[in-house]
Amino acid sequence: MExxxxxxxxxxxxxxxxxxxxxxxxxxANDNLTFSVEKGEIFGFLGANGAGKTxxxxxxxxxxxxxxxxAYVAGYDVYKQSEKIKQSIGYMSQKxxxxxxxxxxxxxxxxGGIYGLDKKTIEQRTNELIEKFGMQDMQKKxxxxxxxxxxxxxxxxIAVLHKPKVVFLDExxxxxxxxxxxxxxDLINETAEMGITVFVTTHYMDEAEYCNRVSIMSEGxxxxxxxPKDLKEKHQVNxxxxxxxxxxxxxxx
Amino acid sequence: MMVRLNNLCKTYGTTKAIEDISFEVNExxxxGLIGPDGAGKTxxxxxxxxxxxxxxxxxxxxGMEVNANFKxxxxxxxxxxxxxxxxxxxxxxxxxxxxxxxFGTTVQENYHLVSDxxxxxxxxxxxxxxxxxxxxxxxxxxxxxLIHKPKLLILDEPTTGVDAVxxxxxxxxxxxxxxxxxxxxxxxxxxxxxxxxxxxxxxQSGKILQIDTPQAVVxxxxxxxxxxxxxKVYKMKEYLKHSNYCKNVHLFGQEVHVTLNxxxxxxVVTELKNTGFSNVEIKPINPTVEDCFMKLMVQ
Numbered sequence: 001m002e003x004x005x006x007x008x009x010x011x012x013x014x015x016x017x018x019x020x021x022x023x024x025x026x027x028x029a030n031d032n033l034t035f036s037v038e039k040g041e042i043f044g045f046l047g048a049n050g051a052g053k054t055x056x057x058x059x060x061x062x063x064x065x066x067x068x069x070x071a072y073v074a075g076y077d078v079y080k081q082s083e084k085i086k087q088s089i090g091y092m093s094q095k096x097x098x099x100x101x102x103x104x105x106x107x108x109x110x111x112g113g114i115y116g117l118d119k120k121t122i123e124q125r126t127n128e129l130i131e132k133f134g135m136q137d138m139q140k141k142x143x144x145x146x147x148x149x150x151x152x153x154x155x156x157x158i159a160v161l162h163k164p165k166v167v168f169l170d171e172x173x174x175x176x177x178x179x180x181x182x183x184x185x186d187l188i189n190e191t192a193e194m195g196i197t198v199f200v201t202t203h204y205m206d207e208a209e210y211c212n213r214v215s216i217m218s219e220g221x222x223x224x225x226x227x228p229k230d231l232k233e234k235h236q237v238n239x240x241x242x243x244x245x246x247x248x249x250x251x252x253x
Numbered sequence: 254m255m256v257r258l259n260n261l262c263k264t265y266g267t268t269k270a271i272e273d274i275s276f277e278v279n280e281x282x283x284x285g286l287i288g289p290d291g292a293g294k295t296x297x298x299x300x301x302x303x304x305x306x307x308x309x310x311x312x313x314x315x316g317m318e319v320n321a322n323f324k325x326x327x328x329x330x331x332x333x334x335x336x337x338x339x340x341x342x343x344x345x346x347x348x349x350x351x352x353x354x355x356f357g358t359t360v361q362e363n364y365h366l367v368s369d370x371x372x373x374x375x376x377x378x379x380x381x382x383x384x385x386x387x388x389x390x391x392x393x394x395x396x397x398x399l400i401h402k403p404k405l406l407i408l409d410e411p412t413t414g415v416d417a418v419x420x421x422x423x424x425x426x427x428x429x430x431x432x433x434x435x436x437x438x439x440x441x442x443x444x445x446x447x448x449x450x451x452x453x454x455x456x457q458s459g460k461i462l463q464i465d466t467p468q469a470v471v472x473x474x475x476x477x478x479x480x481x482x483x484x485k486v487y488k489m490k491e492y493l494k495h496s497n498y499c500k501n502v503h504l505f506g507q508e509v510h511v512t513l514n515x516x517x518x519x520x521v522v523t524e525l526k527n528t529g530f531s532n533v534e535i536k537p538i539n540p541t542v543e544d545c546f547m548k549l550m551v552q
Binding site: 047149174175177244 | 419420487
């Protein structure tokens with residue numbers, strides 16, 4: 001409770017995690033994680049498959065309780081205030097982003113409604129989006145008929161439609177063409193500049209370089225955490241790609 | 254010739270999935286279909302795997318036309334779809350024995366083909382396939398696709414969603430299979446994997462942009478490519494996008510890759526320094542397949 005009050009005062013810390021552990025039976029998915037993420041930061045959450053990233057993200061999204069330790073998101077306790085957390089975050093992944101059988105406008109109305117935006121705000125932000133992407137002729141198309149790259153850009157914009165404190169992006173650029181992938185990162189940068197924290201996982205190691213800070217998980221633990229530049233200097237490597245091969249293990253994959 | 258495709262077309266409703274696709278896969282070659290989702294990779298693979306009939310064009314595998322000979326050809330083809338498609342309620346061992354039995358063979362008979370891969374999951378052979386981790390599922394799926402000793406292995410995006418370390422390991426397995434005489438048709442959205450193929454087709458929106466060896470693709474870039482670094486890479490990328498000197502500007506990790514529109518590279522250096530960027534460094538570099546792909550996309 002003490003820490004919660006601290007966060008209330010220090011509005012700049014959006015994610016605060018201390019000694020967080022999650023066990024499934026004997027299996028330790030998250031082993032004593034400690035880290036924090038600041039307002040407006042782009043935080044890259046890296047690790048091999050099976051390292052425990054998804055478990056941590058599910059906890060931070062208010063979908064799962066840790067076994068022990070503390071975690072606060074947007075100032076709310078993951079144990080007791082998961083509903084408040086869900087209202088304060090945005091989420092998108094490669095697998096789940098938008099409803100295929102709804103068109104773009106319907107998706108926006110649906111998600112806007114879920115996040116409690118009023119009709120006027122939804123309408124206003126819809127118009128902003130259409131103008132930004134120049135997609136006047138796309139708004140009535142079903143999402144399943146829109147190319148993946150576009151879909152992911154729209155999905156991201158909808159995930160931040162309610163101006164959350166933090167948006168979680170789980171492999172948002174998987175399968176996306178290289179030009180759209182870079183446009184997607186332009187969107188991430190714009191969003192962070194607006195003060196929304198971006199928490200992102202990716203298997204593209206060039207994208208890790210675009211983050212303000214990255215963590216690398218292995219076997220449930222955070223084994224590296226810092227600015228890409230500092231981590232590269234520490235390990236005497238030229239890229240995060242090299243660093244990843246040096247430190248990441250895929251034992252549980 | 255392992256695979257020969259001539260002017261293949263396939264349309265779903267009003268969407269042209271593939272248009273006029275022609276290429277050949279040589280015996281014992283690793284041939285890669287490289288491109289994003291929606292490029293048409295899966296459609297091509299399903300036609301080659303005898304699972305889908307093209308609207309027009311001819312597909313041959315092992316010298317046999319695919320439609321007329323699909324039953325005979327299935328003995329020679331191993332297919333691993335992009336989505337995990339084994340029986341989740343059957344154990345590892347039951348799955349592989351089932352697939353061996355379907356093709357009238359036994360696990361023992363062809364064990365040598367899969368031993369490197371299957372031995373990694375064999376300690377868990379009683380575990381249901383649905384309860385396996387992503388990597389174990391993949392190894393099981395690959396083992397099941399190989400157990401009837403196919404001549405051609407078709408792998409649809411085997412490394413999508415897979416981390417960089419595990420991807421490298423997977424490609425190691427493919428190289429070993431190649432040494433055992435198997436021809437491989439593989440698709441991937443990861444441009445860096447193109448370099449691991451003998452030849453690649455770069456694909457976008459149902460069309461082939463280029464077919465060649467990865468080295469020849471890179472050699473065909475035909476422009477000097479520069480890598481620019483400074484203390485503020487992202488801001489510098491934004492700046493260079495609007496510079497008259499620069500043609501193509503793309504962020505590549507900690508570098509910005511730039512081709513020139515006009516002038517000499519020194520103009521860019523001066524411009525950046527005058528604008529207040531510090532630690533500006535520029536060097537000519539060899540393009541990657543990703544550089545080539547983006548160039549082809551905008552052409």
